[in-house]
Structures are given as structure tokens and as C-alpha cells.
Amino acid sequence: MISEKTYSEKVPLTHRKKFAQFFTPEPIAQIMVNWLLGNDSVSTLLEPAFGVGVFSRLLLNSQKGVQITGFDVDPVIFEIAKENFNDFSNVNLLLEDYLFNDWDNKYDAVVCNPPYFKFHDYQNRRALEEIKKKLKINLSGFTNVYTLFLLKSIYQLNENGRAAYIVPSEFLNSNYGKYVKEYLLTSNTLRHIIIFDFKQNVFDDALTTSAIILLAKDKNDKQICFSIINNIRQLDEISTIINVYPDTIGKNIINKEVLNPNIKWRAYYQKQQSQEYKNLSPFKDMAKVVRGIATGANDYFTFNNKKAKKYSINEDFLLPCITKSKDVDKPFFTSETFERLKKENANTYLFDAGKKVTDENVLHYIDMGLQAGIHQKYLTSKRNPWYLLENRPPAPIWVGVFNRNGIKFVRNEAGISNLTAFHCIYPVNNLFNNIGIDLLFAYLLTDIAKQIFNDNRREYGDGLKKFEPNDLNNALMLDLSILDKQTKKSILNLYAQYRESIINNVENIEFIESINEVLKKVYKK
Ligand SMILES: C[S@@+](CC[C@H](N)C(=O)[O-])C[C@H]1O[C@@H](n2cnc3c(N)ncnc32)[C@H](O)[C@@H]1O
Incomplete structure (x- = not known):
């Protein structure tokens, strides 16, 4: 045999x-x-x-x-x-x-x-x-x-x-x-x-x-x-x-x-991790998750510096945007990181012609798109005009769509847009009064947050773990609004030190572990 x-x-x-x-x-x-x-x-x-x-x-x-x-x-x-x-x-x-x-x-x-x-x-x-x-x-x-x-x-x-x-x-x-x-x-x-x-x-x-x-x-x-x-x-x-x-x-x-x-x-x-904690609330009460910008033709719409020069497209018509997950290697995405990517000639822009186009070079690039049939693609054919980008303001927090080593959150301090490699997280309006975006992000960095989200993830055949926006919207999180002033302050303090360690390229995970411990004391059943 x-x-x-x-x-x-x-x-x-x-x-x-x-x-x-x-x-x-x-x-x-x-x-x-x-x-x-x-x-x-x-x-x-x-x-x-x-x-x-x-x-x-x-x-x-x-x-x-x-x-x-x-x-x-x-x-x-x-x-x-x-x-x-x-x-x-x-x-x-x-x-x-x-x-x-x-x-x-x-x-x-x-x-x-x-x-x-x-x-x-x-x-x-x-x-x-x-x-x-x-x-x-x-x-x-x-x-x-x-x-x-x-x-x-x-x-x-x-x-x-x-x-x-x-x-x-x-x-x-x-x-x-x-x-x-x-x-x-x-x-x-x-x-x-x-x-x-x-x-x-x-x-x-x-x-x-x-x-x-x-x-x-x-x-x-x-x-x-x-x-x-x-x-x-x-x-x-x-x-x-x-x-x-x-x-x-x-x-x-x-x-x-x-x-x-x-x-x-x-x-x-x-075992459902969320069952280990008390005072949980729906994630969607704190924030809303939506997918990133879908262009329908990334090769055409994404730009790096070289390409912008080649087609003489002015920065006014280029939207700063993260296009690949691998371009984001730290939990804080700063303007400095963005400048570095630009220098490395990474694709950091989207072609953003706007509705009424008069610029000659932009018109020329649109013409090229027409000749290449970009306007007939699935998503572009549904837009009017076909080259108009989805209107999606930059999100203060991103979350990775596919994750092999646990869910990845990123604080978008540079205030730039993102393609679908990340989902956008927008805090709901009352969040700023209530808990503040840094406190939310400090929580998202902890193992507790990751474990609770994991209850709701989906798996792909090849071991990749994926979160659709609604998997996150429908997940639970610790209700941070119940924290007293003193605890909030000490979390934000640890968070600031962690951020500092990342910015200085000497990541010190102990600060996040300490936040985890603080939260455990309050929420663990
Ligand atoms: C995952 S392998 C399993 C082989 C074997 N039974 C085992 O367990 O080691 C699947 C087999 O199904 C065959 N296959 C693929 N599509 C099929 C179909 N539509 N109908 C019948 N067999 C199919 C493949 O050629 C392959 O040999």
C-alpha cells in the first residue's frame, strides 16, 4: 500500500x-x-x-x-x-x-x-x-x-x-x-x-x-x-x-x-473570561467600531512620495493614511513615526481628488484611472464620482483586523486615516466627559481587555484570529466609569510612563501589568 x-x-x-x-x-x-x-x-x-x-x-x-x-x-x-x-x-x-x-x-x-x-x-x-x-x-x-x-x-x-x-x-x-x-x-x-x-x-x-x-x-x-x-x-x-x-x-x-x-x-x-469579572458593560456603550476605508483599488489609490512626484500630485490631494498593518509596529502611532514612514517611501497617502476637480495633474491621474478601468471595479462603480473616497474621519484608536499574537490596539496620535487593515474605534460622545480616551486606551492595552474580547473573536481555518467590527461592538468590557478619581489618576500615571517607555524605544511592560493589577482589584469576582 x-x-x-x-x-x-x-x-x-x-x-x-x-x-x-x-x-x-x-x-x-x-x-x-x-x-x-x-x-x-x-x-x-x-x-x-x-x-x-x-x-x-x-x-x-x-x-x-x-x-x-x-x-x-x-x-x-x-x-x-x-x-x-x-x-x-x-x-x-x-x-x-x-x-x-x-x-x-x-x-x-x-x-x-x-x-x-x-x-x-x-x-x-x-x-x-x-x-x-x-x-x-x-x-x-x-x-x-x-x-x-x-x-x-x-x-x-x-x-x-x-x-x-x-x-x-x-x-x-x-x-x-x-x-x-x-x-x-x-x-x-x-x-x-x-x-x-x-x-x-x-x-x-x-x-x-x-x-x-x-x-x-x-x-x-x-x-x-x-x-x-x-x-x-x-x-x-x-x-x-x-x-x-x-x-x-x-x-x-x-x-x-x-x-x-x-x-x-x-x-x-x-471558559468565558468575562465571567471572571463584575461590573461589565457593552463595549458599544463606550465606543463604536467601524471598518477602515475601502478604496476598491489600493494600487491605484495609494501613494508614496515617489509616486506623488512622478504624477505631480500636490499634497492637497493626498490624504495621510496608514495602508498596511506592518507599517504600525508600536501601540502609539505618532507624527514622528508617520514622518519616518514617509521618508522610507512607504505608501502613506490616498489619492483624494475631491468632488470638483480643476487641478490638471489630478485630472490627468483620474484619466489614467479611467483608461485602466478602475472606475468599473466593484466598489468604485458604486461611488459617484468613482474616485471619491469614503468619508471617514481619522479614528483616535485603531484595532488590527487579523491577529496571530493577540488583538492589537494602536493609539493614533498622528490623527491620520486608515485602510481596512485596521478597524477604526471612535469613542461615543459622552466618553470624553465620562472616562476619557486615554483611560479607555490604557484599558485596551491590558490582558483583561484582550481576554474579554477573545470571548467574541472568530477563527479562520489557518489559525488566524479575526475580529469583525461587530464582534467588538458586541463584546463586553469593564465599566470604567465606576472607577474613583484616585484610581483613574493612578492608571493614567502608569499609562503615561508606559507611553514614555515606548516613545524612547525601551518598552517597559511592567506599567501595563500594574494597570492590570489595579483593575483586577476592583473588578475581579
Ligand atoms: C483533506 S483530503 C483527505 C484525504 C483522506 N481522506 C485523509 O483523511 O487523509 C481531501 C480529499 O478530498 C478530495 N476532494 C476534493 N474535492 C472533492 C470533491 N468535491 N469530491 C470528492 N473528493 C474531493 C481531495 O482530492 C483529497 O484527496
């Missing part, structure tokens, strides 16, 4: 990536197969995304006679899989797209590591419509293809059948996941969700935050078990939970009626 390892050595990564070929490690595949075999009368098995066939290989070790159907769309891996299972007359492999075939068959067992693609294409849209029609459910246009596999497989389960899926955990905490979770609940098949929170990646070549979903079409549908495992050794605990099913022994068992498909399911498996 050709193993996944040999296949990965032989076939280039570009090809494997094209088909999302990331293979399930055997110990994990074994756990999933064990779940299927908990049903003592398995005579048919479906593998919707066959690959080299790890699941069938393991299943046939203990159940030789099971009738297996496998799908794959890649002719290269398909040939290898066929060779691997040549001696098994009970293994039927098909070079077909699973999502568009086999709707009429039902199976006692389904096991799958479906393909995960970041982007949505036309084919997905067709598949999405197909599944909506067949399952009579609603689905968001953003639904990722891996969840379509899952939904179809649930539909194809026989009575007493079982399914095991390993998928990115993204759908548990994203908007489109709402309908998927709804179907998991209404189909009465969800039994166990095992979330991998490994420091290392589960899959060799892909950065994924994965979850195993175990399903059964039996009568034991009252409770759902959530487990988090942090290392491969904890797989043994999962084995025990699977072995004693339908008894439930997991640490985190939740009644089905309690599960709400409309919220992020992180709330059921991860």
Missing part, C-alpha cells in the same frame, strides 16, 4: 494544495473509525473525500467485509487509491465530485476529512444551492465547502448509522456556521465535538484549528459532549468517552435544548 507519507513525498505540494490534500494522522483516524464501529451492524461505509484511503485501511483491519464507497475528484490520487485497494472487491472507488453525486444512497457509516478551501468559487455556489434544495434548509452564501460535505453526509445516514468528520473549527464560531449548527441540532445526530487546541498543528503542511464531529442517527440525542484536547496523549480520554457511549462521561456535557445555533459555540467549550 502506498501511504499518505509516500504520496506526499512523490506529489508536489502545489498539486496537493490544489485539491486540499492534507491527510489525517493515523491515531486520529483510528479514533474516528472506532466511533463508527460502535454501531455493531456496519455493513456499508461511505468515504466522501477518499484521498489515499486512511479510514478504509483502518476499518478493513477489523471489519473485512464492509461494503465501501469512496469518492475523490483528483485523478492522480484516485489512481493510487485504486492500486491500494485493488485486492478488495468490496471497495468501490469513484472519480466523481461527492457533492453532486450519490444523493440516493444511505450508509451505516460515513467518515471524512473534507477539503477545506479558503475561497469560494462558482462550483461551491452550485453545490450550496443543491444542498439547500435537497435538505430544505437555509444556508449563508459564505458557507464553506467542508461543511457542505458534512451536511450531505448527515442526510445520507441510515438508521443507527454513525458519522465522524474532522473539520476546521471555524464554523463553530462564524456567522455562516449558524445554519450548519442548526442542522446538526434539528437532525438530532450531533453527539460529540472534540476541539483540538494543539500548540503544534494537527496536519503536517496546513495550519488548521481542527475539530472532530461525531454523529449518530440513534435515539440518544438529549446530550452533547464537548471536549478540548491540548496534546495527542489526551486522545486516550476521547477513546474512553467513545467506548462507553451511549453513557455520557465527558467533563463538559450540555443538554441539547440549551445549545443555541445563533451564538459562537466557543461559549460551550471554553
Whole structure:
């Protein structure tokens, strides 16, 4: 048999990536197969995304006679899989797209590591419509293809059948996941969700935050078990939970009626940090978060000094603006930093022609845009005139959109605009009277703020953590207005010292840690 390892050595990564070929490690595949075999009368098995066939290989070790159907769309891996299972007359492999075939068959067992693609294409849209029609459910246009596999497989389960899926955990905490979770609940098949929170990646070549979903079409549908495992050794605990099913022994068992498909399911498996604190208030009472300026054509609209010279565009028609997240490396963005970026010829401006244009050079640059078809792009075609920038005043605080190492807030002391790499944070009007922007920012720098925001973040398949503006608007924060004058003063004092350390390039994090301690004393339950 050709193993996944040999296949990965032989076939280039570009090809494997094209088909999302990331293979399930055997110990994990074994756990999933064990779940299927908990049903003592398995005579048919479906593998919707066959690959080299790890699941069938393991299943046939203990159940030789099971009738297996496998799908794959890649002719290269398909040939290898066929060779691997040549001696098994009970293994039927098909070079077909699973999502568009086999709707009429039902199976006692389904096991799958479906393909995960970041982007949505036309084919997905067709598949999405197909599944909506067949399952009579609603689905968001953003639904990722891996969840379509899952939904179809649930539909194809026989009575007493079982399914095991390993998928990115993204759908548990994203908007489109709402309908998927709804179907998991209404189909009465969800039994166990095992979330991998490994420091290392589960899959060799892909950065994924994965979850195993175990399903059964039996009568034991009252409770759902959530487990988090942090290392491969904890797989043994999962084995025990699977072995004693339908008894439930997991640490985190939740009644089905309690599960709400409309919220992020992180709330059921991860301790919510906000519960550790008292006197919380909605973040939106203090500030409003909106996305940065979207130009629709950054190459055209962004300018550096050289480009401005080349096209003789006067500064009057250039809006100072931060265009890339990497240009901001400190929590305080000062006029000095901005001047340095300008000197380094970073893109620090946006073309800002205004409505009535008379300047000849500006008119010429607009003409160039027309010739390049910039006016016909998705966003520009919706504006009138097409080159007019969104009207968004500079925000006093920015927050990073994508974060790998925790949420990043920046005090925009330079008072410049920002593109969509950052969201804008505008304090609500009464904030200035109440707590003041520096106090708010001092709070945002603390670990407490970050932990509480984390309750509301969303995850992407590749481990990136993202906050949409509304994730932050709907999050909680400590109600800073209850602080007495003295405490406010001491926080602002520590904050000023921290700022000083940053400006002098000798960051002293102890000041922020002290603010954290001050807040803990007041707010910790
Ligand atoms: C993530 S790999 C999993 C392979 C194997 N089952 C495992 O777990 O190691 C997904 C497999 O699905 C195949 N695939 C991609 N799109 C598919 C589709 N629409 N229908 C069937 N198979 C597909 C890929 O070629 C790839 O072999």
C-alpha cells in the first residue's frame, strides 16, 4: 500500500494544495473509525473525500467485509487509491465530485476529512444551492465547502448509522456556521465535538484549528459532549468517552435544548473570561467600531512620495493614511513615526481628488484611472464620482483586523486615516466627559481587555484570529466609569510612563501589568 507519507513525498505540494490534500494522522483516524464501529451492524461505509484511503485501511483491519464507497475528484490520487485497494472487491472507488453525486444512497457509516478551501468559487455556489434544495434548509452564501460535505453526509445516514468528520473549527464560531449548527441540532445526530487546541498543528503542511464531529442517527440525542484536547496523549480520554457511549462521561456535557445555533459555540467549550469579572458593560456603550476605508483599488489609490512626484500630485490631494498593518509596529502611532514612514517611501497617502476637480495633474491621474478601468471595479462603480473616497474621519484608536499574537490596539496620535487593515474605534460622545480616551486606551492595552474580547473573536481555518467590527461592538468590557478619581489618576500615571517607555524605544511592560493589577482589584469576582 502506498501511504499518505509516500504520496506526499512523490506529489508536489502545489498539486496537493490544489485539491486540499492534507491527510489525517493515523491515531486520529483510528479514533474516528472506532466511533463508527460502535454501531455493531456496519455493513456499508461511505468515504466522501477518499484521498489515499486512511479510514478504509483502518476499518478493513477489523471489519473485512464492509461494503465501501469512496469518492475523490483528483485523478492522480484516485489512481493510487485504486492500486491500494485493488485486492478488495468490496471497495468501490469513484472519480466523481461527492457533492453532486450519490444523493440516493444511505450508509451505516460515513467518515471524512473534507477539503477545506479558503475561497469560494462558482462550483461551491452550485453545490450550496443543491444542498439547500435537497435538505430544505437555509444556508449563508459564505458557507464553506467542508461543511457542505458534512451536511450531505448527515442526510445520507441510515438508521443507527454513525458519522465522524474532522473539520476546521471555524464554523463553530462564524456567522455562516449558524445554519450548519442548526442542522446538526434539528437532525438530532450531533453527539460529540472534540476541539483540538494543539500548540503544534494537527496536519503536517496546513495550519488548521481542527475539530472532530461525531454523529449518530440513534435515539440518544438529549446530550452533547464537548471536549478540548491540548496534546495527542489526551486522545486516550476521547477513546474512553467513545467506548462507553451511549453513557455520557465527558467533563463538559450540555443538554441539547440549551445549545443555541445563533451564538459562537466557543461559549460551550471554553471558559468565558468575562465571567471572571463584575461590573461589565457593552463595549458599544463606550465606543463604536467601524471598518477602515475601502478604496476598491489600493494600487491605484495609494501613494508614496515617489509616486506623488512622478504624477505631480500636490499634497492637497493626498490624504495621510496608514495602508498596511506592518507599517504600525508600536501601540502609539505618532507624527514622528508617520514622518519616518514617509521618508522610507512607504505608501502613506490616498489619492483624494475631491468632488470638483480643476487641478490638471489630478485630472490627468483620474484619466489614467479611467483608461485602466478602475472606475468599473466593484466598489468604485458604486461611488459617484468613482474616485471619491469614503468619508471617514481619522479614528483616535485603531484595532488590527487579523491577529496571530493577540488583538492589537494602536493609539493614533498622528490623527491620520486608515485602510481596512485596521478597524477604526471612535469613542461615543459622552466618553470624553465620562472616562476619557486615554483611560479607555490604557484599558485596551491590558490582558483583561484582550481576554474579554477573545470571548467574541472568530477563527479562520489557518489559525488566524479575526475580529469583525461587530464582534467588538458586541463584546463586553469593564465599566470604567465606576472607577474613583484616585484610581483613574493612578492608571493614567502608569499609562503615561508606559507611553514614555515606548516613545524612547525601551518598552517597559511592567506599567501595563500594574494597570492590570489595579483593575483586577476592583473588578475581579
Ligand atoms: C483533506 S483530503 C483527505 C484525504 C483522506 N481522506 C485523509 O483523511 O487523509 C481531501 C480529499 O478530498 C478530495 N476532494 C476534493 N474535492 C472533492 C470533491 N468535491 N469530491 C470528492 N473528493 C474531493 C481531495 O482530492 C483529497 O484527496
